Amino acid sequence: MTLIPPPKAMSDDELRSEVRAWLKDNWKGLPVSQDQWTSSPERRAWMEKVVDARWAVNRWPVEWFGRGLSDPQAKIVEEEFRAARALGAGLDKSQLYAITALAFGTDVMKNHVLKGILTGNVNMCLLYSEPGAGSDLAGVRTRAVRDGDDFVVNGQKVWTSGAMTADYGMLIARTDWDVPKHNGISFFFLPMKQKGVEVRPLRQVTDESHFNEVFFTDARVPAEFLLGGLNNGWRVLQTALAYERSVMGDGARGPRRGDDKASTDMIALAREAGKLNDPLVRQDLAKVLSYRKLNALNNARAKADLATGTSSPIMSLGKLAMSRILHEEARLRTTLLGAGSMLEGDAHPRADDANFLALNAYFTSIGGGTDQIQRNIIGERVLGLPKEPEVDRTIPFKDVRAG
Amino acid sequence: MSTITAEDRAAMTESVRRLLANQNTEADVRRTMETPQGYDDALWAKLVELGVTGLTIPTDYDGLGGGPVELERIMEEAGAALLSAPLFSGAMAAALIEASGDTAAMQRLLPGIAGGRTATVAFTGDAGTWTEDGVGVSAHAHGNHWALDGVASYVQHGANADLIIVVAKTHDGFALFEVSQGAEGLTAEVLPTFDHTQRLAKLSFAHVDATKLGTAGWEAVERMRDVALVGLAGEQAGGARRVLEFTTQYAKQRIQFGRAIGSFQAIKHMAADLLMESESAISAARAAAAALAENAADKDAAVALAAFACADAFSKVTADAVQMHGGIAFTWAHPAHLYLRRARADAQLFGAASMYRERYLKALGA
Numbered sequence: 001m002t003l004i005p006p007p008k009a010m011s012d013d014e015l016r017s018e019v020r021a022w023l024k025d026n027w028k029g030l031p032v033s034q035d036q037w038t039s040s041p042e043r044r045a046w047m048e049k050v051v052d053a054r055w056a057v058n059r060w061p062v063e064w065f066g067r068g069l070s071d072p073q074a075k076i077v078e079e080e081f082r083a084a085r086a087l088g089a090g091l092d093k094s095q096l097y098a099i100t101a102l103a104f105g106t107d108v109m110k111n112h113v114l115k116g117i118l119t120g121n122v123n124m125c126l127l128y129s130e131p132g133a134g135s136d137l138a139g140v141r142t143r144a145v146r147d148g149d150d151f152v153v154n155g156q157k158v159w160t161s162g163a164m165t166a167d168y169g170m171l172i173a174r175t176d177w178d179v180p181k182h183n184g185i186s187f188f189f190l191p192m193k194q195k196g197v198e199v200r201p202l203r204q205v206t207d208e209s210h211f212n213e214v215f216f217t218d219a220r221v222p223a224e225f226l227l228g229g230l231n232n233g234w235r236v237l238q239t240a241l242a243y244e245r246s247v248m249g250d251g252a253r254g255p256r257r258g259d260d261k262a263s264t265d266m267i268a269l270a271r272e273a274g275k276l277n278d279p280l281v282r283q284d285l286a287k288v289l290s291y292r293k294l295n296a297l298n299n300a301r302a303k304a305d306l307a308t309g310t311s312s313p314i315m316s317l318g319k320l321a322m323s324r325i326l327h328e329e330a331r332l333r334t335t336l337l338g339a340g341s342m343l344e345g346d347a348h349p350r351a352d353d354a355n356f357l358a359l360n361a362y363f364t365s366i367g368g369g370t371d372q373i374q375r376n377i378i379g380e381r382v383l384g385l386p387k388e389p390e391v392d393r394t395i396p397f398k399d400v401r402a403g
Numbered sequence: 404m405s406t407i408t409a410e411d412r413a414a415m416t417e418s419v420r421r422l423l424a425n426q427n428t429e430a431d432v433r434r435t436m437e438t439p440q441g442y443d444d445a446l447w448a449k450l451v452e453l454g455v456t457g458l459t460i461p462t463d464y465d466g467l468g469g470g471p472v473e474l475e476r477i478m479e480e481a482g483a484a485l486l487s488a489p490l491f492s493g494a495m496a497a498a499l500i501e502a503s504g505d506t507a508a509m510q511r512l513l514p515g516i517a518g519g520r521t522a523t524v525a526f527t528g529d530a531g532t533w534t535e536d537g538v539g540v541s542a543h544a545h546g547n548h549w550a551l552d553g554v555a556s557y558v559q560h561g562a563n564a565d566l567i568i569v570v571a572k573t574h575d576g577f578a579l580f581e582v583s584q585g586a587e588g589l590t591a592e593v594l595p596t597f598d599h600t601q602r603l604a605k606l607s608f609a610h611v612d613a614t615k616l617g618t619a620g621w622e623a624v625e626r627m628r629d630v631a632l633v634g635l636a637g638e639q640a641g642g643a644r645r646v647l648e649f650t651t652q653y654a655k656q657r658i659q660f661g662r663a664i665g666s667f668q669a670i671k672h673m674a675a676d677l678l679m680e681s682e683s684a685i686s687a688a689r690a691a692a693a694a695l696a697e698n699a700a701d702k703d704a705a706v707a708l709a710a711f712a713c714a715d716a717f718s719k720v721t722a723d724a725v726q727m728h729g730g731i732a733f734t735w736a737h738p739a740h741l742y743l744r745r746a747r748a749d750a751q752l753f754g755a756a757s758m759y760r761e762r763y764l765k766a767l768g769a
Contacts, residue, residue, distance in 0.1 A: 267769040276769060279761075286760035289767065290712055297686035314682050321679060372668070378678060379671035383651045386666040 003052050006062035015073055019080040022053060027086040038165050039120035043087070047119040050088035055081070056118050057092035064102060064114060066092065097124045097170065100240045101189065104227035109189060113168060125166035127157040127190065127214060128237070132402055135373050137172075138181045138234060139392075139400070142216060144173035144188065146223070151175075153190065153219040159367070163199045163212040166192045170240055171221070172233050177398040179231070184397050187233035187240075189225040196220060205359045253363075256356055257349035266332065269350070273336040281336070288332045295321040313382045320374050323365035330358035406468040415453070415467075416476045422449055423484035429738050432485050432600060439593070440563055441602035442488040447519065450490060457517025459630070460497050464513035471633045475692035478634045479641030479685070482717075485741055487600040489521040491634055492559040496522035499568045499627040503579050505617030512566065512581065523564035524631075525555035525606055526624055533628070533754045535577070535621055540608055542571040542578060542615075549615050551580060551608040557752070561604030562591040569606075569613065570624050577620040580613035587612065598748035600741065629706050631753060633695055636688035636709040639717035639749050643681040646742045650674070650724040657729075670727055677720050684716035704766035710759035714750040721746040 010018065026049055030042050039047070050056045051065050058074040060066025069077070074092070081089035091098060098117045101110055116122030133139040142155025153173055163169070168189045176184030190197070196219030201209040228236040255263045262268040270276045270285055295318065302314040333354035334341045343351045365371045379385040392400040407415075426446045435443045450456055459474050460466020467473070474494055481490065497516050500508055516522050528539020540553035551571055561567070569580045582589060588611040594603040617623075651674055654665030664670050691709035694702040721743040725732040732739035750756060 267764075267767060270769070282764055282769070283757055283760050285769070286711070286763045290708055290760075290763065293708060294683040294687060294712060297690045298683055301686045301689070313678065314686075317679050317682060320675070321683075372672065375672040375675035376668065378675035379665070379668075383665075383671075383674050383678060385651065385654060385671050385674060386663045388666050388668060388671075389662065 003065065004054060007054070007067060010073075012073065012076060015069075016076050016080060019055065019077050020084075022055070023080060023084045023086055026053075027084055029085075030087065038123055044120045047088055048121075051115060051118045055089050057095075057098070058089070059092045060102065064110065065118060091118055096240060100170065100227065100236065103239060104187065104236045105189070106224050106226075108222075108224040109227075113189060116167070122167045123162065123165050125160050125162045125169045125192070126240075127160060127169040127171040129159045130156060131158055135370055137237075138185065139402070140172050140174055140185060141402070142171070142173045143177075144171075144175050144186060144221070146175075147220075149223055150220045151186075151188065151223060151226070153188075153196070153216040153221060155216050157214040157216075158202065158211070160199075160212045160214050161210060163192065163214050164201070168192060169214070172237055174397065175233075176231050178396050180394050181392060181397045181400060182234045184231055185233035185237070186230055187227040187236040188221045189227065190216075190219065190221045191225075194219060205362070206356055253360060254357075255353035257352040263349070263353060266329065269333065270336055272350075273338075275336055284332055284335070288328045291321070291325045291328055295325060316374075316378050316382050319364070319368070320371055320378070323361065323371050326357065326361035326364055330354060330361050334358060406462065407470075407473055412469075412473055412476060415455075415473070416480060418453060419450075419455060419477055419480045420483075422446075422453065423480055423486060427484045427486055429485075429741075432487065432741065435487055436599040441560070441600070447488055450488065451519035454517075456490065456493060456519050457513075459494050460513050460517045461501075461509075464509055465517040466497075466513065467517075471630055471692040471695040472689075474630065474634045475637035475688055478637030479644070479688070482638030482641035482643075482745075483645035485600055485642070485738075485745060487602070489523065489560040489564055491631075491638070492523035492564060493521060494634060495524045495559075495627055495631045496564075496566060496568045498630040499524050499579060499623060500616065502623035502626040503617035503619045504623075505619075508581065508614075508616045516566070520566060521560060521564045522566040522568070523558055523560050524568050524570070524627065525558045525561065526570040526628075527557055528554050529556050529605075531557050531751070538570055538572055538577065540569055540571040542573045542580060542613065544573070549580060549613045551582065551611045551613045554605065554607050556603075556605040557594070558604050558606055560602045561606050562593045563602065563604075567606070568616070569608075570621075571613075577624065579616040579619060579623060581616055582608075582611055582613050596748065598744040600745060601748050628753065629695055629702070632706050632710045632759075633688065633692045635749060635752060636684070636691060636713040639713035639746070640681065640684035640688040642742055642745060642749075643677075643684050643713075643717045643720040646720050646724045646739070647674070647677050647681050649738070650677070650727050653728055653731075664727075673723055673727055677723055680716040680719050684713045687712040701766075704763060707759045707763035707766055710753075711756035711763065714756045714759075717746040718750050 030046060031040065054065060054067050055077055057066045058069040058077050059071065061068050078090045095118065098114060101114055101117065113122050117124060128137060130140055130142060132141055142153065142157065144151040144153045155173065169192050171188045171190040172185050173188065174184055175186040196217050198215040200213045202211045202213050203209055204211065257263065262272045266285060266289060270281060275281045298314045298317060298321065337350055337354055340348065341351050341354050344355060380387055426449060431443065435441065454467050455477060457466030458469045458477060462468040478491065493516050497513055500512050527533045527537045530537050540551050540555050542549050542551050551569060555569060565584050567582045567584065569582050570577060571580055588609040590607040592605045594605055596603050651665065654670050654674065655663050657664045687709040691705040694705035699705070725739045725743055728737065728739055731737050
């Protein structure tokens with residue numbers, strides 16, 4: 001299958017009937033995928049079709065799989081895909097790896113990876129955080145040094161989801177140590193399948209391994225895979241970070257053991273624990289239930305505000321709200337179980353749920369920016385409070401204290 | 404059911420906001436709160452002129468035909484400006500008269516309230532529980548006449564309001580009665596209030612002649628109370644938002660250790676948490692108003708949630724705001740304590756948050 005030639009300009013009605021006819025001929029549904037990190041062969045084959053037919057990234061230029069459509073016309077295509085329950089349109093709004101590559105990549109790199117990212121044949125991961133650069137991401141110390149047509153990378157990344165299966169990683173690395181920290185960072189698409197890259201699963205507090213550590217020992221990345229130019233990585237990162245934050249918003253998981261009503265419904269759980277008549281528990285329960293409801297009401301109001309064109313300060317509150325919800329629900333579950341919460345294993349699914357949720361709540365309150373960083377963002381960007389003075393903002397990075 | 408469009412609602416909210424910004428400044432609030440009457444006649448006349456006194460009264464009875472949604476919005480403004488006026492008590496009285504189903508009474512009383520006749524509701528006794536067993540007035544029939552005996556307390560503007568709708572026990576359940584201020588046998592004792600902008604009175608009834616409204620009982624009181632809770636939630640949410648605004652403003656201007664205190668995370672993080680509180684309160688209050696207006700299936704839960712969430716939020720925001728200001732907010736001259744007082748009072752009016760948390764759970768089927 002090959003990319004169709006750029007189509008001629010169409011009226012809204014012509015476009016709508018063309019996409020509708022195409023979907024009618026081609027979309028037959030997809031089996032449900034079991035794998036979290038890679039897409040199924042069926043899905044990849046389908047995406048290949050969508051990309052070749054230029055429906056995946058309608059707003060993009062014709063040189064790069066697009067149709068150069070206006071936003072209203074692109075929305076017509078997306079509407080038709082939604083109506084048919086078909087996947088794959090609108091990646092120009094949602095596929096941040098591809099968006100980042102298109103916006104900042106060289107033609108050589110785009111030719112190499114762009115189609116694969118869109119079709120799912122190329123898997124990606126994020127190489128941002130380091131043991132010494134968590135909240136302070138601009139403090140990365142993984143170094144990339146120019147060597148002929150390549151850069152040579154040494155250092156360590158952490159909290160990398162999907163590193164085992166990734167073909168490329170979006171990497172930020174230090175390329176200049178003599179300038180202030182934000183000015184000496186570069187952004188690369190680093191090939192993951194090479195000798196100099198070692199991926200080790202990280203055992204989490206929940207005893208799961210969703211994340212990895214990634215070690216670079218003289219790993220090589222072609223200079224053509226530098227995005228946005230040398231030492232301009234911080235700016236590229238701002239675009240790409242939006243992706244990680246949006247993923248975090250969906251990151252909250254429910255209980256992993258129980259699959260009955262009482263495993264998700266706190267009232268049912270309290271009833272099962274025989275504590276639904278305890279007045280103190282009832283007060284606690286009402287309060288904890290209200291957190292989730294209030295967050296839903298806030299989100300609904302933010303959505304309604306957006307629909308009327310008013311930007312809403314509430315959008316920024318969701319992640320912080322979710323942290324409170326998850327920690328408080330887990331606390332109440334533990335209270336309801338009492339002594340039973342000291343146990344674990346197959347015979348004690350309620351305890352497993354409560355204990356898992358209590359620990360996994362940190363996934364949301366630390367991951368993607370800690371609650372404390374989130375409060376800084378709300379304070380500064382929403383309420384307009386001044387930033388904390390930063391002692392390392394203007395001095396050469398090599399002189400910045402680390403530890 | 405409201406007959407007011409979204410544009411009209413926005414315009415009305417804006418004109419009330421402007422009126423209060425001009426005629427209910429902090430200086431006005433402080434002046435008014437020292438008067439026995441507790442509200443400003445000139446401002447009241449303006450509110451009447453804007454039609455706000457008839458906000459929730461049907462157009463058939465000379466009102467604006469609004470509902471809970473409009474009341475909630477206007478109460479946000481009232482809370483933000485710390486308004487003291489018998490506006491809210493009048494809306495409650497109107498709601499109770501409507502809930503009585505007595506069309507003759509509506510004809511007789513509602514146009515008056517819309518036109519600025521002050522009114523209130525007396526529905527709890529000395530215990531201040533705002534529940535059925537807290538009613539302290541009994542009514543006895545003497546032929547066609549009814550006489551009231553007993554005590555009603557925590558009555559808003561109870562010593563001044565011209566019209567008082569009294570909830571009383573009869574031999575046959577609860578009933579609603581109309582009493583005029585100054586009626587023979589009625590004694591109004593002004594209660595000293597911690598919130599100086601609030602006016603509460605204890606009314607003692609000794610064989611007071613009263614007119615019975617329709618045949619409605621406690622269910623009418625509950626309908627009125629839902630409206631009142633939505634209005635109060637709006638006041639709390641609007642108050643919380645305003646307090647956070649001026650506290651944030653202060654944190655940008657106040658310099659210590661050579662920088663604005665708002666740059667310190669100790670202050671910034673408190674502000675972020677308070678934004679969550681005040682915005683959640685706005686969401687809860689507005690959702691409850693909408694649920695009530697639409698008579699939605701989940702309206703009991705929505706109203707109960709707003710009742711405790713907004714009370715808790717206003718209390719938290721005003722309390723933390725004093726702390727964030729530091730010493731300046733420990734002075735009488737600073738407005739923070741006026742809001743703190745209002746928040747503490749509002750959190751008890753119509754029952755404490757714990758009562759509504761319990762009611763919330765019951766509404767959720769627990």
